[in-house]
Amino acid sequence: MRSAEPGCGGVPVVSAQGLVVTRGGHIVLDDLTFSLARGKVTGLLGPSGCGKTTLMRVLVGVQAITAGQLTVLGLPAGHPRLRARLGYATQGPAVYTDLTLGENLNYFGTVLGLRGRRLAEAAAATTARLDLGGLDKRLVGTFSGGQLARAGLAVALLSSPELLILDEPTVGLDPVLRRDLWALFHGLAAGGTSLLVSSHVMDEAARCDNLVFMREGRFLAEAPPAEILKQTGTSDLESAFLALATLAPRAVRR
Amino acid sequence: MPQGFSPVLAGATARRVLTQLRHDPRTIAMMVAVPTVMMILLRYVLSNPLLLNRIGPEYIGVFPFVIMFIVAAITTQRERATGTMERLMAMPLGKLDLLAGYGIAFGLMACVQVTLVLVVSLTWLGLTLPGSAVPMAAVAVLDAILGMACGLFASAFARTEFQAVQFMPAFVLPQALLCGLVVPRDHMTAVLRWLSDILPLSYAVDAMQRITAAASWTSAISADIAVILAFTIAALVGGALTLRRRTS
Numbered sequence: 279m280r281s282a283e284p285g286c287g288g289v290p291v292v293s294a295q296g297l298v299v300t301r302g303g304h305i306v307l308d309d310l311t312f313s314l315a316r317g318k319v320t321g322l323l324g325p326s327g328c329g330k331t332t333l334m335r336v337l338v339g340v341q342a343i344t345a346g347q348l349t350v351l352g353l354p355a356g357h358p359r360l361r362a363r364l365g366y367a368t369q370g371p372a373v374y375t376d377l378t379l380g381e382n383l384n385y386f387g388t389v390l391g392l393r394g395r396r397l398a399e400a401a402a403a404t405t406a407r408l409d410l411g412g413l414d415k416r417l418v419g420t421f422s423g424g425q426l427a428r429a430g431l432a433v434a435l436l437s438s439p440e441l442l443i444l445d446e447p448t449v450g451l452d453p454v455l456r457r458d459l460w461a462l463f464h465g466l467a468a469g470g471t472s473l474l475v476s477s478h479v480m481d482e483a484a485r486c487d488n489l490v491f492m493r494e495g496r497f498l499a500e501a502p503p504a505e506i507l508k509q510t511g512t513s514d515l516e517s518a519f520l521a522l523a524t525l526a527p528r529a530v531r532r
Numbered sequence: 533m534p535q536g537f538s539p540v541l542a543g544a545t546a547r548r549v550l551t552q553l554r555h556d557p558r559t560i561a562m563m564v565a566v567p568t569v570m571m572i573l574l575r576y577v578l579s580n581p582l583l584l585n586r587i588g589p590e591y592i593g594v595f596p597f598v599i600m601f602i603v604a605a606i607t608t609q610r611e612r613a614t615g616t617m618e619r620l621m622a623m624p625l626g627k628l629d630l631l632a633g634y635g636i637a638f639g640l641m642a643c644v645q646v647t648l649v650l651v652v653s654l655t656w657l658g659l660t661l662p663g664s665a666v667p668m669a670a671v672a673v674l675d676a677i678l679g680m681a682c683g684l685f686a687s688a689f690a691r692t693e694f695q696a697v698q699f700m701p702a703f704v705l706p707q708a709l710l711c712g713l714v715v716p717r718d719h720m721t722a723v724l725r726w727l728s729d730i731l732p733l734s735y736a737v738d739a740m741q742r743i744t745a746a747a748s749w750t751s752a753i754s755a756d757i758a759v760i761l762a763f764t765i766a767a768l769v770g771g772a773l774t775l776r777r778r779t780s
Contacts, residue, residue, distance in 0.1 A: 340777060385547075417555060454612070
Protein backbone atom coordinates (compact mmCIF):
# COMPACT_ATOMS: atom_id res chain seq x y z
CA MET A 279 0.00 0.00 0.00
CA ARG A 280 2.88 2.37 0.63
CA SER A 281 4.98 1.39 -2.34
CA ALA A 282 6.24 4.18 -4.52
CA GLU A 283 5.60 2.14 -7.64
CA PRO A 284 2.06 2.58 -8.86
CA GLY A 285 2.12 -0.68 -10.79
CA CYS A 286 3.19 -2.82 -7.87
CA GLY A 287 -0.05 -4.80 -7.59
CA GLY A 288 0.82 -6.86 -10.68
CA VAL A 289 -0.19 -5.78 -14.18
CA PRO A 290 -1.43 -2.17 -14.03
CA VAL A 291 -5.12 -1.63 -14.88
CA VAL A 292 -4.25 1.40 -16.95
CA SER A 293 -1.03 2.28 -18.68
CA ALA A 294 -0.39 5.30 -20.86
CA GLN A 295 2.59 6.06 -23.10
CA GLY A 296 3.04 9.61 -24.35
CA LEU A 297 -0.71 10.26 -24.25
CA VAL A 298 -1.66 13.50 -26.02
CA VAL A 299 -5.16 14.89 -26.44
CA THR A 300 -5.92 18.12 -28.25
CA ARG A 301 -9.32 19.73 -28.42
CA GLY A 302 -9.98 22.53 -30.87
CA GLY A 303 -6.25 22.97 -31.52
CA HIS A 304 -5.55 23.35 -27.80
CA ILE A 305 -3.40 20.77 -25.98
CA VAL A 306 -5.44 19.38 -23.06
CA LEU A 307 -3.32 16.35 -22.16
CA ASP A 308 0.36 16.86 -22.83
CA ASP A 309 2.50 13.75 -23.29
CA LEU A 310 1.35 11.74 -20.26
CA THR A 311 3.08 8.49 -19.35
CA PHE A 312 1.67 6.73 -16.30
CA SER A 313 0.07 3.59 -14.92
CA LEU A 314 -2.68 2.91 -12.40
CA ALA A 315 -2.37 0.19 -9.79
CA ARG A 316 -4.93 -2.59 -9.48
CA GLY A 317 -7.07 -2.62 -6.33
CA LYS A 318 -6.05 0.90 -5.25
CA VAL A 319 -7.79 4.23 -4.89
CA THR A 320 -5.88 6.69 -7.03
CA GLY A 321 -6.71 10.35 -6.54
CA LEU A 322 -6.53 12.68 -9.53
CA LEU A 323 -5.99 16.11 -8.04
CA GLY A 324 -5.65 19.43 -9.73
CA PRO A 325 -7.36 22.77 -10.32
CA SER A 326 -10.47 23.07 -12.48
CA GLY A 327 -9.62 23.02 -16.17
CA CYS A 328 -6.32 21.13 -15.77
CA GLY A 329 -7.48 18.18 -17.87
CA LYS A 330 -8.85 15.78 -15.21
CA THR A 331 -12.21 15.29 -16.92
CA THR A 332 -10.60 14.88 -20.34
CA LEU A 333 -8.25 12.21 -18.95
CA MET A 334 -11.24 10.37 -17.49
CA ARG A 335 -13.20 10.67 -20.74
CA VAL A 336 -10.26 9.21 -22.66
CA LEU A 337 -10.11 6.29 -20.22
CA VAL A 338 -13.79 5.43 -20.68
CA GLY A 339 -13.52 5.83 -24.44
CA VAL A 340 -15.69 8.87 -25.16
CA GLN A 341 -12.79 11.17 -26.04
CA ALA A 342 -10.51 10.49 -28.99
CA ILE A 343 -6.73 10.25 -28.49
CA THR A 344 -4.52 12.54 -30.58
CA ALA A 345 -1.23 10.69 -30.05
CA GLY A 346 0.31 8.06 -27.81
CA GLN A 347 -1.01 4.82 -26.42
CA LEU A 348 -3.51 4.05 -23.70
CA THR A 349 -4.25 0.54 -22.48
CA VAL A 350 -7.17 -0.10 -20.13
CA LEU A 351 -7.62 -3.56 -18.57
CA GLY A 352 -5.36 -4.99 -21.28
CA LEU A 353 -7.29 -3.50 -24.20
CA PRO A 354 -6.85 -0.22 -26.09
CA ALA A 355 -9.00 2.54 -24.54
CA GLY A 356 -12.39 2.80 -26.22
CA HIS A 357 -12.52 -0.92 -27.11
CA PRO A 358 -16.20 -2.04 -27.22
CA ARG A 359 -15.46 -4.97 -24.88
CA LEU A 360 -14.37 -2.52 -22.17
CA ARG A 361 -17.76 -0.82 -21.94
CA ALA A 362 -19.32 -3.35 -19.58
CA ARG A 363 -16.14 -3.64 -17.47
CA LEU A 364 -15.82 0.06 -16.62
CA GLY A 365 -17.91 2.14 -14.28
CA TYR A 366 -18.06 5.84 -15.06
CA ALA A 367 -19.66 8.64 -13.11
CA THR A 368 -19.60 12.03 -14.81
CA GLN A 369 -19.37 15.29 -12.87
CA GLY A 370 -23.14 15.76 -12.89
CA PRO A 371 -25.34 12.91 -11.69
CA ALA A 372 -26.25 11.91 -15.32
CA VAL A 373 -29.41 10.03 -14.35
CA TYR A 374 -32.95 10.51 -15.64
CA THR A 375 -34.60 12.86 -13.17
CA ASP A 376 -38.02 12.04 -14.62
CA LEU A 377 -37.64 8.35 -13.72
CA THR A 378 -37.65 6.70 -10.30
CA LEU A 379 -34.37 5.39 -8.92
CA GLY A 380 -35.53 1.82 -9.59
CA GLU A 381 -36.41 2.63 -13.20
CA ASN A 382 -33.01 4.27 -13.71
CA LEU A 383 -31.16 1.25 -12.32
CA ASN A 384 -33.34 -1.10 -14.38
CA TYR A 385 -32.58 0.68 -17.63
CA PHE A 386 -28.86 1.22 -17.09
CA GLY A 387 -28.53 -2.33 -15.71
CA THR A 388 -30.16 -3.76 -18.83
CA VAL A 389 -27.80 -1.71 -21.01
CA LEU A 390 -24.89 -3.11 -18.98
CA GLY A 391 -26.03 -6.64 -19.76
CA LEU A 392 -27.75 -7.52 -16.48
CA ARG A 393 -31.06 -9.38 -16.79
CA GLY A 394 -33.79 -10.75 -14.56
CA ARG A 395 -32.72 -11.89 -11.12
CA ARG A 396 -29.11 -10.72 -11.55
CA LEU A 397 -30.38 -7.24 -12.39
CA ALA A 398 -32.71 -7.16 -9.37
CA GLU A 399 -29.94 -8.37 -7.06
CA ALA A 400 -27.42 -5.87 -8.42
CA ALA A 401 -29.90 -3.01 -8.03
CA ALA A 402 -30.76 -4.04 -4.45
CA ALA A 403 -27.09 -4.45 -3.48
CA THR A 404 -26.13 -1.09 -5.00
CA THR A 405 -28.96 0.87 -3.38
CA ALA A 406 -28.10 -0.71 0.00
CA ARG A 407 -24.41 0.05 -0.46
CA LEU A 408 -25.11 3.71 -1.20
CA ASP A 409 -27.69 4.00 1.57
CA LEU A 410 -30.49 4.67 -0.92
CA GLY A 411 -32.73 1.89 0.38
CA GLY A 412 -36.43 2.77 0.36
CA LEU A 413 -35.98 5.42 -2.36
CA ASP A 414 -36.57 2.92 -5.17
CA LYS A 415 -40.01 4.18 -6.11
CA ARG A 416 -39.24 7.87 -5.80
CA LEU A 417 -38.60 10.13 -8.78
CA VAL A 418 -34.92 11.04 -8.89
CA GLY A 419 -35.95 14.65 -9.59
CA THR A 420 -37.26 14.87 -6.02
CA PHE A 421 -33.95 13.73 -4.48
CA SER A 422 -31.74 15.97 -2.36
CA GLY A 423 -28.30 16.92 -3.68
CA GLY A 424 -26.61 14.16 -1.73
CA GLN A 425 -29.13 11.53 -2.80
CA LEU A 426 -28.81 12.64 -6.41
CA ALA A 427 -25.01 12.32 -6.30
CA ARG A 428 -25.36 8.81 -4.82
CA ALA A 429 -27.91 7.87 -7.50
CA GLY A 430 -25.32 8.82 -10.13
CA LEU A 431 -22.71 6.69 -8.33
CA ALA A 432 -25.16 3.80 -8.04
CA VAL A 433 -25.35 3.55 -11.83
CA ALA A 434 -21.54 3.47 -12.05
CA LEU A 435 -21.33 0.70 -9.41
CA LEU A 436 -24.25 -1.34 -10.74
CA SER A 437 -22.39 -3.93 -12.78
CA SER A 438 -19.52 -4.36 -10.24
CA PRO A 439 -16.97 -2.98 -12.72
CA GLU A 440 -13.26 -3.81 -12.44
CA LEU A 441 -12.30 -0.17 -12.90
CA LEU A 442 -14.28 2.77 -11.56
CA ILE A 443 -13.71 6.23 -12.98
CA LEU A 444 -15.39 8.82 -10.78
CA ASP A 445 -15.29 12.48 -11.76
CA GLU A 446 -15.48 14.67 -8.64
CA PRO A 447 -17.96 12.35 -6.88
CA THR A 448 -17.78 14.10 -3.51
CA VAL A 449 -17.73 17.76 -4.55
CA GLY A 450 -20.35 19.83 -2.74
CA LEU A 451 -21.44 17.02 -0.42
CA ASP A 452 -21.65 17.24 3.35
CA PRO A 453 -18.67 15.99 5.40
CA VAL A 454 -20.44 12.92 6.79
CA LEU A 455 -21.48 11.76 3.33
CA ARG A 456 -17.99 12.43 1.97
CA ARG A 457 -16.46 10.32 4.74
CA ASP A 458 -18.93 7.51 4.01
CA LEU A 459 -18.20 7.62 0.28
CA TRP A 460 -14.46 7.45 0.84
CA ALA A 461 -15.02 4.46 3.13
CA LEU A 462 -17.05 2.89 0.34
CA PHE A 463 -14.27 3.55 -2.20
CA HIS A 464 -11.71 1.87 0.06
CA GLY A 465 -14.10 -1.02 0.68
CA LEU A 466 -14.41 -1.53 -3.07
CA ALA A 467 -10.63 -1.34 -3.51
CA ALA A 468 -10.18 -3.95 -0.78
CA GLY A 469 -12.49 -6.17 -2.83
CA GLY A 470 -10.18 -5.82 -5.85
CA THR A 471 -11.80 -2.90 -7.69
CA SER A 472 -9.46 -0.22 -9.00
CA LEU A 473 -10.61 3.36 -8.64
CA LEU A 474 -9.61 6.65 -10.17
CA VAL A 475 -11.28 9.49 -8.28
CA SER A 476 -10.83 13.11 -9.26
CA SER A 477 -11.15 16.11 -7.01
CA HIS A 478 -10.12 19.73 -6.93
CA VAL A 479 -10.39 19.78 -3.14
CA MET A 480 -6.92 19.16 -1.77
CA ASP A 481 -8.07 17.84 1.61
CA GLU A 482 -9.37 14.72 -0.17
CA ALA A 483 -5.88 13.88 -1.42
CA ALA A 484 -4.81 12.34 1.88
CA ARG A 485 -7.58 9.75 1.60
CA CYS A 486 -6.06 8.13 -1.51
CA ASP A 487 -3.60 5.23 -1.78
CA ASN A 488 -1.88 6.89 -4.70
CA LEU A 489 -1.97 10.45 -5.94
CA VAL A 490 -1.67 12.04 -9.30
CA PHE A 491 -1.15 15.79 -9.15
CA MET A 492 -2.12 17.46 -12.37
CA ARG A 493 -1.75 20.97 -13.73
CA GLU A 494 -2.25 22.37 -17.25
CA GLY A 495 -2.43 18.95 -18.88
CA ARG A 496 0.73 17.60 -17.24
CA PHE A 497 1.47 15.48 -14.18
CA LEU A 498 3.38 17.20 -11.39
CA ALA A 499 3.71 14.06 -9.30
CA GLU A 500 2.51 10.47 -9.24
CA ALA A 501 3.13 8.72 -5.92
CA PRO A 502 1.50 7.79 -2.58
CA PRO A 503 0.73 10.83 -0.37
CA ALA A 504 3.51 10.07 2.15
CA GLU A 505 6.03 9.81 -0.66
CA ILE A 506 4.96 13.18 -2.10
CA LEU A 507 5.29 14.85 1.33
CA LYS A 508 8.74 13.34 1.79
CA GLN A 509 10.00 14.36 -1.64
CA THR A 510 8.74 17.92 -1.36
CA GLY A 511 9.73 18.30 2.30
CA THR A 512 6.27 19.67 3.13
CA SER A 513 3.89 18.78 5.92
CA ASP A 514 0.59 18.96 4.04
CA LEU A 515 -0.47 18.05 0.51
CA GLU A 516 -1.64 21.54 -0.40
CA SER A 517 1.85 22.91 0.24
CA ALA A 518 3.28 19.94 -1.63
CA PHE A 519 1.10 20.76 -4.63
CA LEU A 520 2.17 24.42 -4.51
CA ALA A 521 5.82 23.43 -4.22
CA LEU A 522 5.51 21.10 -7.21
CA ALA A 523 3.51 23.64 -9.23
CA THR A 524 6.25 26.26 -8.86
CA LEU A 525 8.98 23.71 -9.56
CA ALA A 526 7.33 22.26 -12.63
CA PRO A 527 8.17 24.91 -15.25
CA ARG A 528 11.86 24.45 -14.49
CA ALA A 529 11.54 20.70 -14.72
CA VAL A 530 9.84 21.07 -18.08
CA ARG A 531 12.53 23.38 -19.37
CA ARG A 532 15.23 20.92 -18.40
CA MET B 533 -20.08 3.63 -37.14
CA PRO B 534 -22.99 1.66 -35.65
CA GLN B 535 -21.91 -1.42 -33.71
CA GLY B 536 -24.59 -4.01 -34.26
CA PHE B 537 -28.13 -3.89 -33.07
CA SER B 538 -29.77 -5.44 -30.04
CA PRO B 539 -33.58 -5.71 -30.04
CA VAL B 540 -33.47 -6.12 -26.25
CA LEU B 541 -31.61 -2.84 -25.76
CA ALA B 542 -33.78 -1.01 -28.32
CA GLY B 543 -36.85 -2.32 -26.48
CA ALA B 544 -35.42 -1.31 -23.10
CA THR B 545 -34.71 2.18 -24.47
CA ALA B 546 -38.24 2.48 -25.88
CA ARG B 547 -39.67 1.40 -22.52
CA ARG B 548 -37.46 3.91 -20.73
CA VAL B 549 -38.60 6.79 -22.99
CA LEU B 550 -42.25 5.80 -22.55
CA THR B 551 -41.79 5.55 -18.77
CA GLN B 552 -40.31 9.06 -18.76
CA LEU B 553 -43.41 10.24 -20.60
CA ARG B 554 -45.69 8.36 -18.21
CA HIS B 555 -44.21 10.35 -15.33
CA ASP B 556 -45.02 13.52 -17.25
CA PRO B 557 -48.77 13.40 -17.97
CA ARG B 558 -48.86 17.00 -19.11
CA THR B 559 -46.48 16.26 -21.99
CA ILE B 560 -48.50 13.18 -22.96
CA ALA B 561 -51.68 15.24 -22.92
CA MET B 562 -50.11 17.85 -25.19
CA MET B 563 -48.58 15.32 -27.57
CA VAL B 564 -51.85 13.45 -27.93
CA ALA B 565 -54.33 16.31 -27.80
CA VAL B 566 -52.72 19.21 -29.69
CA PRO B 567 -53.30 17.87 -33.25
CA THR B 568 -56.92 17.11 -32.34
CA VAL B 569 -57.47 20.55 -30.82
CA MET B 570 -55.95 22.12 -33.94
CA MET B 571 -58.35 20.14 -36.14
CA ILE B 572 -61.30 21.23 -34.02
CA LEU B 573 -60.13 24.83 -34.36
CA LEU B 574 -59.64 24.41 -38.10
CA ARG B 575 -63.15 22.99 -38.46
CA TYR B 576 -64.76 26.01 -36.76
CA VAL B 577 -62.44 28.58 -38.34
CA LEU B 578 -63.41 27.24 -41.78
CA SER B 579 -67.04 26.84 -40.64
CA ASN B 580 -67.60 24.87 -43.82
CA PRO B 581 -67.60 21.04 -43.86
CA LEU B 582 -66.73 20.92 -47.58
CA LEU B 583 -63.64 23.07 -47.08
CA LEU B 584 -62.64 20.85 -44.13
CA ASN B 585 -62.86 17.83 -46.41
CA ARG B 586 -60.38 19.44 -48.79
CA ILE B 587 -57.92 21.01 -46.33
CA GLY B 588 -58.33 18.90 -43.18
CA PRO B 589 -56.42 15.80 -44.32
CA GLU B 590 -53.38 17.89 -45.28
CA TYR B 591 -53.27 19.27 -41.75
CA ILE B 592 -53.63 15.77 -40.30
CA GLY B 593 -50.37 15.02 -42.13
CA VAL B 594 -48.59 18.13 -40.85
CA PHE B 595 -49.54 18.51 -37.14
CA PRO B 596 -48.05 15.20 -35.92
CA PHE B 597 -44.86 15.97 -37.88
CA VAL B 598 -44.45 19.32 -36.14
CA ILE B 599 -45.12 18.00 -32.63
CA MET B 600 -42.88 14.96 -32.95
CA PHE B 601 -40.10 17.12 -34.36
CA ILE B 602 -40.02 19.38 -31.33
CA VAL B 603 -40.48 16.60 -28.76
CA ALA B 604 -37.69 14.48 -30.26
CA ALA B 605 -35.31 17.43 -30.70
CA ILE B 606 -35.70 18.54 -27.10
CA THR B 607 -35.59 15.06 -25.57
CA THR B 608 -32.30 14.21 -27.25
CA GLN B 609 -30.85 17.64 -26.56
CA ARG B 610 -31.70 17.06 -22.89
CA GLU B 611 -29.91 13.68 -22.96
CA ARG B 612 -26.83 15.45 -24.23
CA ALA B 613 -27.04 18.31 -21.72
CA THR B 614 -27.63 16.16 -18.61
CA GLY B 615 -24.81 13.75 -19.40
CA THR B 616 -26.99 10.66 -19.77
CA MET B 617 -26.00 10.48 -23.45
CA GLU B 618 -22.30 10.44 -22.53
CA ARG B 619 -22.97 7.80 -19.89
CA LEU B 620 -24.81 5.62 -22.43
CA MET B 621 -22.05 6.09 -25.00
CA ALA B 622 -19.55 4.78 -22.42
CA MET B 623 -21.80 1.72 -21.93
CA PRO B 624 -22.45 -1.24 -24.26
CA LEU B 625 -25.36 0.48 -26.02
CA GLY B 626 -25.27 0.69 -29.83
CA LYS B 627 -26.23 3.95 -31.49
CA LEU B 628 -28.85 2.05 -33.49
CA ASP B 629 -30.30 0.67 -30.23
CA LEU B 630 -30.76 4.23 -28.99
CA LEU B 631 -32.24 5.57 -32.24
CA ALA B 632 -34.53 2.56 -32.68
CA GLY B 633 -35.64 2.86 -29.07
CA TYR B 634 -36.65 6.47 -29.67
CA GLY B 635 -38.29 5.47 -32.95
CA ILE B 636 -40.41 2.77 -31.30
CA ALA B 637 -41.45 4.94 -28.35
CA PHE B 638 -42.36 8.01 -30.38
CA GLY B 639 -43.88 5.84 -33.12
CA LEU B 640 -46.29 4.38 -30.55
CA MET B 641 -47.10 7.87 -29.30
CA ALA B 642 -47.73 8.91 -32.92
CA CYS B 643 -50.23 6.04 -33.33
CA VAL B 644 -52.21 7.25 -30.33
CA GLN B 645 -52.01 10.85 -31.53
CA VAL B 646 -53.19 10.02 -35.07
CA THR B 647 -55.93 7.66 -33.89
CA LEU B 648 -57.44 10.38 -31.74
CA VAL B 649 -57.28 13.09 -34.40
CA LEU B 650 -58.83 10.77 -37.00
CA VAL B 651 -61.60 9.50 -34.74
CA VAL B 652 -62.57 13.04 -33.71
CA SER B 653 -62.33 14.33 -37.30
CA LEU B 654 -64.37 11.49 -38.81
CA THR B 655 -67.11 11.58 -36.19
CA TRP B 656 -67.61 14.92 -34.45
CA LEU B 657 -66.04 17.19 -37.09
CA GLY B 658 -67.81 15.45 -39.99
CA LEU B 659 -64.77 14.79 -42.15
CA THR B 660 -65.68 12.35 -44.93
CA LEU B 661 -63.26 10.26 -46.92
CA PRO B 662 -63.87 8.58 -50.29
CA GLY B 663 -62.36 5.32 -49.03
CA SER B 664 -61.02 3.72 -45.88
CA ALA B 665 -59.32 5.78 -43.15
CA VAL B 666 -56.41 3.34 -42.98
CA PRO B 667 -54.22 4.92 -45.69
CA MET B 668 -54.65 8.33 -44.09
CA ALA B 669 -53.75 6.94 -40.66
CA ALA B 670 -50.70 5.21 -42.12
CA VAL B 671 -49.44 8.36 -43.83
CA ALA B 672 -50.07 10.47 -40.70
CA VAL B 673 -48.10 8.02 -38.52
CA LEU B 674 -45.27 7.94 -41.05
CA ASP B 675 -45.23 11.76 -41.04
CA ALA B 676 -44.99 11.73 -37.27
CA ILE B 677 -42.07 9.30 -37.41
CA LEU B 678 -40.46 11.47 -40.09
CA GLY B 679 -40.84 14.46 -37.77
CA MET B 680 -39.22 12.49 -34.96
CA ALA B 681 -36.30 11.43 -37.17
CA CYS B 682 -35.77 15.02 -38.34
CA GLY B 683 -35.94 16.23 -34.74
CA LEU B 684 -33.31 13.70 -33.63
CA PHE B 685 -31.06 14.77 -36.49
CA ALA B 686 -31.60 18.50 -35.89
CA SER B 687 -30.81 18.16 -32.18
CA ALA B 688 -27.23 17.25 -33.09
CA PHE B 689 -26.78 20.84 -34.26
CA ALA B 690 -28.30 22.43 -31.16
CA ARG B 691 -25.85 23.35 -28.44
CA THR B 692 -28.59 24.29 -25.99
CA GLU B 693 -32.22 23.45 -25.37
CA PHE B 694 -33.01 27.04 -26.37
CA GLN B 695 -31.51 26.44 -29.80
CA ALA B 696 -33.37 23.13 -30.11
CA VAL B 697 -36.66 24.99 -29.65
CA GLN B 698 -35.64 27.55 -32.28
CA PHE B 699 -35.01 24.76 -34.77
CA MET B 700 -38.71 24.01 -34.83
CA PRO B 701 -39.78 27.28 -36.54
CA ALA B 702 -36.51 27.44 -38.51
CA PHE B 703 -36.92 23.94 -39.92
CA VAL B 704 -40.69 23.51 -39.96
CA LEU B 705 -42.20 26.89 -40.92
CA PRO B 706 -40.46 27.15 -44.33
CA GLN B 707 -41.66 23.63 -45.09
CA ALA B 708 -45.17 24.49 -43.95
CA LEU B 709 -45.18 27.44 -46.41
CA LEU B 710 -43.75 25.42 -49.29
CA CYS B 711 -45.47 22.06 -48.86
CA GLY B 712 -48.70 23.04 -50.60
CA LEU B 713 -50.69 23.79 -47.48
CA VAL B 714 -50.93 27.55 -48.13
CA VAL B 715 -50.57 27.71 -51.91
CA PRO B 716 -50.84 24.64 -54.19
CA ARG B 717 -47.38 23.58 -55.31
CA ASP B 718 -48.39 23.82 -59.01
CA HIS B 719 -48.97 27.56 -58.57
CA MET B 720 -45.48 28.28 -57.25
CA THR B 721 -42.65 29.83 -59.29
CA ALA B 722 -40.02 27.42 -60.59
CA VAL B 723 -37.50 28.11 -57.82
CA LEU B 724 -40.04 27.69 -55.03
CA ARG B 725 -41.49 24.60 -56.69
CA TRP B 726 -37.98 23.15 -56.92
CA LEU B 727 -37.38 23.97 -53.24
CA SER B 728 -40.64 22.34 -52.24
CA ASP B 729 -39.63 19.23 -54.21
CA ILE B 730 -36.64 18.60 -51.95
CA LEU B 731 -38.54 19.09 -48.68
CA PRO B 732 -40.13 16.03 -47.04
CA LEU B 733 -43.35 17.68 -45.86
CA SER B 734 -44.39 18.32 -49.50
CA TYR B 735 -44.73 14.58 -50.05
CA ALA B 736 -46.79 14.20 -46.90
CA VAL B 737 -49.24 16.80 -48.17
CA ASP B 738 -49.20 15.29 -51.69
CA ALA B 739 -50.02 11.86 -50.26
CA MET B 740 -52.91 13.25 -48.23
CA GLN B 741 -54.29 15.08 -51.28
CA ARG B 742 -54.18 11.89 -53.36
CA ILE B 743 -55.83 9.87 -50.59
CA THR B 744 -58.73 12.34 -50.37
CA ALA B 745 -59.03 12.49 -54.17
CA ALA B 746 -59.37 8.77 -54.87
CA ALA B 747 -61.34 5.98 -53.23
CA SER B 748 -58.62 3.44 -53.82
CA TRP B 749 -54.89 3.14 -53.42
CA THR B 750 -52.82 4.47 -56.31
CA SER B 751 -49.20 3.99 -57.26
CA ALA B 752 -48.67 7.73 -56.79
CA ILE B 753 -49.56 7.31 -53.08
CA SER B 754 -47.02 4.49 -52.84
CA ALA B 755 -44.42 6.73 -54.44
CA ASP B 756 -45.11 9.53 -51.94
CA ILE B 757 -44.84 7.07 -49.06
CA ALA B 758 -41.56 5.76 -50.46
CA VAL B 759 -40.19 9.31 -50.49
CA ILE B 760 -41.36 9.90 -46.89
CA LEU B 761 -39.69 6.64 -45.81
CA ALA B 762 -36.49 7.56 -47.66
CA PHE B 763 -36.36 10.94 -45.87
CA THR B 764 -37.00 9.19 -42.55
CA ILE B 765 -34.17 6.71 -43.10
CA ALA B 766 -31.84 9.48 -44.28
CA ALA B 767 -32.60 11.53 -41.16
CA LEU B 768 -32.04 8.50 -38.90
CA VAL B 769 -28.73 7.69 -40.62
CA GLY B 770 -27.80 11.37 -40.26
CA GLY B 771 -28.75 11.12 -36.59
CA ALA B 772 -26.55 8.03 -36.16
CA LEU B 773 -23.63 9.73 -37.88
CA THR B 774 -23.88 12.89 -35.79
CA LEU B 775 -24.22 10.86 -32.59
CA ARG B 776 -20.55 10.63 -31.72
CA ARG B 777 -19.41 7.98 -29.29
CA ARG B 778 -15.99 9.63 -29.17
CA THR B 779 -15.65 13.38 -29.37
CA SER B 780 -12.46 14.75 -30.84
